[in-house]
Amino acid sequence: MYAIVDLGYVEPARAADVTHQLIQGGADLIQLRAKGLARKDVAALAAELHAVTQLADVPFILNDYPELLAEVEAEGCHVGQDDASIAEARRQAGRECIVGKSTHSPEQAARAFQDGADYIGFGPLFATPTKPGAKPIGLSGLPTVHAAINIPIFGIGGVKLSNLREVLSAGARRVCIVSDLLHAPNVLEKARSLKAVLREANIAGA
Numbered sequence: 686m687y688a689i690v691d692l693g694y695v696e697p698a699r700a701a702d703v704t705h706q707l708i709q710g711g712a713d714l715i716q717l718r719a720k721g722l723a724r725k726d727v728a729a730l731a732a733e734l735h736a737v738t739q740l741a742d743v744p745f746i747l748n749d750y751p752e753l754l755a756e757v758e759a760e761g762c763h764v765g766q767d768d769a770s771i772a773e774a775r776r777q778a779g780r781e782c783i784v785g786k787s788t789h790s791p792e793q794a795a796r797a798f799q800d801g802a803d804y805i806g807f808g809p810l811f812a813t814p815t816k817p818g819a820k821p822i823g824l825s826g827l828p829t830v831h832a833a834i835n836i837p838i839f840g841i842g843g844v845k846l847s848n849l850r851e852v853l854s855a856g857a858r859r860v861c862i863v864s865d866l867l868h869a870p871n872v873l874e875k876a877r878s879l880k881a882v883l884r885e886a887n888i889a890g891a
Contacts (some may be wrong), residue, residue: 688712689748689814690734692719694867697730703872704734708741709773710876711883716763718748731757746785749783754778759786761803771800787841789822791829798834805834806861809842810852815863816842825875827856843855846879853886876879 690706697705697719704715715738719727721736728847731747737757738745744760747753751774764774785804786797797805807830809819821842830838831874840857845865854861862879869875 686712686876686883687714687716687841687859688866689716689861689863691863691867692717692722693717693815694864697726700730701737703820703867704737705775705789706873707866708738708743710873711880712743712876714744714746715845716746716748716861720748722745724750724753728753728757728815735759744783746783750776751784752773754780754782763787764804771797771802775801782847789819791826791833794830794838796832802836803840804837806839806841808840808844808861810840811843811848813843813864822856826853827852831856831858846875846882849879849882850886853882 690700690704707715717731717734719730722788727750729752735745746761746763747759748763749768751764751769753777754762762774762778763785765787769777771784771786783803785806786802788794788797794807795803809816809821810824811821827840837859839859839861840852841861844852844862845862849860865877866872
C-alpha cells in the first residue's frame, strides 16, 4: 500500500501526524506531494516527514523535485510524464535513489520500464478528485502491464476501500491511495481497513 500525503488534502502542519497514522495503519511507502509549495518549504517539510518514515523503516518518496534529493534525505522521487526523464531525475538527484514514473497506458508503462524506472504508477484507474482533469483508463490494462514488465506496478487513481477488491480482482497487486485515506475521519482506521483487504488478497493469491 503506497500512501500519498497530498497537501491538496492535508495542511502542512498536520502532515507529520498524518504520515505517522498512515504508517501505523500499514502503509509500505509514503510520498509527499506538495504542489504549489515554495521549494524551500518543500525541502523543510520533506525533512520533517522523513524523520517519521525513517523511524519506521518505510521508504519516503518526494513527488517532483528530484534535485532536492541532493540536499534532503529521502529514498526516492517520483516524476510524471511531463517531468524529467528517469535518467535526468537520477542525474539531478546526484545519488543512488528510487525513481518512480507515472504512466497512463501499457505503452507508457513499457517505456518507463525500458528507461529504468524502479516502479510505476498506472492510472488513473477511476475518476479522482486528486486529478479531476485526468481521463480514467479503467482496469482492462492491468493484466497486460503485469505480464509485460517485472517492476512494481501501483494501480492509482480513484482507488478506495469500496472498489479495492474489484481492482485486485482485475489483476492489480499493489495500489496507491490518496483521497480515500486523506478524507477519512480516522486516517489510521481507514489505512488498517485497506491493508486488511490487501493482505487477504495476497493470502488468496499465494
